[in-house]
Amino acid sequence: MARTLFDKIWDSHVVADLGEGWSLLHIDRVLLHDLSGARALREVAERGHALARPDLVFATPDHAVSTAPGRTAETFAGGAATLHGLRQRARETGIRLFDLGQPGNGIVHVMAPELAIVLPGLTLVCGDSHTCTNGGVGALAFGVGASELTHVLATQTLMQRRPRNLRLRYEGRLGAGVTAKDMILAAIGRYGTAAGTGFAVEYAGSAVRALPLEARLTLCNLSIEMGAKMGMVAPDDTSFEYLAGRRFAPRGAQWEAALAAWRALPSDPDAHFDVEHSLDASAIAPQITWGNSPEQVVAVTDPVPQPRHAGDRAALDYMGLEAGRPIAGTKVDWVFIGSCTNSRLSDLREAAAVLGARRVAPGVTAWVVPGSEQVKRDAEAEGLHARFQAAGFEWREPGCSLCVAANGETVPSGARCVSTSNRNFVGRQGTGARTHLASPAMAAAAALTGAIADVRSLG
Numbered sequence: 351m352a353r354t355l356f357d358k359i360w361d362s363h364v365v366a367d368l369g370e371g372w373s374l375l376h377i378d379r380v381l382l383h384d385l386s387g388a389r390a391l392r393e394v395a396e397r398g399h400a401l402a403r404p405d406l407v408f409a410t411p412d413h414a415v416s417t418a419p420g421r422t423a424e425t426f427a428g429g430a431a432t433l434h435g436l437r438q439r440a441r442e443t444g445i446r447l448f449d450l451g452q453p454g455n456g457i458v459h460v461m462a463p464e465l466a467i468v469l470p471g472l473t474l475v476c477g478d479s480h481t482c483t484n485g486g487v488g489a490l491a492f493g494v495g496a497s498e499l500t501h502v503l504a505t506q507t508l509m510q511r512r513p514r515n516l517r518l519r520y521e522g523r524l525g526a527g528v529t530a531k532d533m534i535l536a537a538i539g540r541y542g543t544a545a546g547t548g549f550a551v552e553y554a555g556s557a558v559r560a561l562p563l564e565a566r567l568t569l570c571n572l573s574i575e576m577g578a579k580m581g582m583v584a585p586d587d588t589s590f591e592y593l594a595g596r597r598f599a600p601r602g603a604q605w606e607a608a609l610a611a612w613r614a615l616p617s618d619p620d621a622h623f624d625v626e627h628s629l630d631a632s633a634i635a636p637q638i639t640w641g642n643s644p645e646q647v648v649a650v651t652d653p654v655p656q657p658r659h660a661g662d663r664a665a666l667d668y669m670g671l672e673a674g675r676p677i678a679g680t681k682v683d684w685v686f687i688g689s690c691t692n693s694r695l696s697d698l699r700e701a702a703a704v705l706g707a708r709r710v711a712p713g714v715t716a717w718v719v720p721g722s723e724q725v726k727r728d729a730e731a732e733g734l735h736a737r738f739q740a741a742g743f744e745w746r747e748p749g750c751s752l753c754v755a756a757n758g759e760t761v762p763s764g765a766r767c768v769s770t771s772n773r774n775f776v777g778r779q780g781t782g783a784r785t786h787l788a789s790p791a792m793a794a795a796a797a798l799t800g801a802i803a804d805v806r807s808l809g
């Protein structure tokens with residue numbers, strides 16, 4: 351029977367059929383971050399279990415660490431005990447920990463593809479909702495809760511209910527200045543934050559095939575913002591070229607064998623999807639959110655929409671926006687380029703390309719927080735840090751930082767921030783902070799003009 355990419359990965363990982371749609375799955379890789387990961391390791395130890403496969407577990411501190419230049423574990427005092435706990439458990443259990451300052455350290459969903467910890471056809475979990483990012487290489491990757499993570503660490507298996515298949519196609523060519531971030535924000539704007547609930551989403555179509563690997567990670571990153579725990583892109587030569595030679599990628603004959611298996615993964619031409627959506631990629635303009643949900647999003651050329659219900663009115667009020675006025679031109683106080691959505695080398699290159707020789711507008715605080723130690727080193731090797739600094743940006747150490755403000759770094763109350771992250775909830779970047787989600791190019795345009803601006807009009 352014809353099967354989807356999702357079906358193939360799921361079916362090959364079923365250890366036991368538990369009935370009523372539930373299966374016990376084998377889990378190939380486990381990622382741990384400082385918050386949920388440290389807690390899960392402690393829980394496993396307290397219950398007297400050993401880790402089933404410490405060699406398949408990879409940890410990195412990212413959420414509760416300072417990103418100030420020269421930071422140590424102690425710079426953010428609130429995260430120090432957690433990090434020390436993670437270090438100790440890593441030593442005791444023998445799992446790999448990529449510590450601050452080491453290659454491999456970084457936001458968990460940035461370092462996993464970067465090191466080829468995640469590979470096509472694998473199952474991967476992490477106690478973090480944006481684990482779906484990793485589906486961009488053609489893996490089945492999803493976030494799990496605390497008790498599920500403990501179960502995986504102790505058994506290398508997990509009970510899951512089989513989701514249904516949803517395919518989202520993007521056909522046509524993206525316009526200049528339009529990115530994967532705009533593609534996924536446009537979809538969430540059109541279909542809503544519940545559209546993917548209960549589904550594994552496959553992103554497909556000519557515009558997705560044309561995306562570089564890092565852009566596919568951005569696309570999959572916001573799957574959870576559409577309600578889907580899992581988002582994926584079928585592996586192809588773009589994926590294989592990206593993964594080849596990376597630290598944990600197979601080599602030699604194993605690489606050849608893996609390639610043969612990976613080439614059989616894409617959905618069969620006549621595979622059945624329970625729901626199908628299609629978007630015209632050429633019609634997508636740069637997107638910017640206006641409210642407190644990722645579905646509250648417009649094209650930057652549009653006005654702030656009229657409220658349709660009390661939730662919209664509350665969002666307009668919180669965001670300090672007036673319906674009917676153009677969103678472009680809205681004054682901005684902060685710009686954040688970072689997060690597991692948009693902090694990879696290609697994101698930083700896109701933002702730097704917009705800067706040219708211009709400077710950040712007076713009164714705007716602008717940060718670049720590279721997604722990983724490797725991204726930071728690569729960006730510095732090609733001089734991107736110098737370009738950002740010359741323009742007036744702060745160049746920082748890797749971590750989640752202003753995406754979630756769990757490390758003491760916050761946008762001040764009432765301040766307006768254009769952010770390349772994925773969540774614009776009330777207080778997400780700090781109490782009273784106002785977040786507008788956008789692409790790195792759009793963030794750079796906002797930094798230069800001191801206002802929400804259409805990157806295409808900057809020249």
Ligand SMILES: CC(C)[C@H](C(=O)O)[C@@H](O)C(=O)O
Nearest residue numbers: 385386413477478479480754
């Ligand atoms: C802290 C963590 C569990 C959380 C998540 O699950 O996504 C965070 O990464 C976020 O983005 O809100």
Ligand code: SF4
Nearest residue numbers: 480689690750753754
């Ligand atoms: S960068 Fe943001 S979204 Fe990604 S894992 Fe960190 S806190 Fe979560």
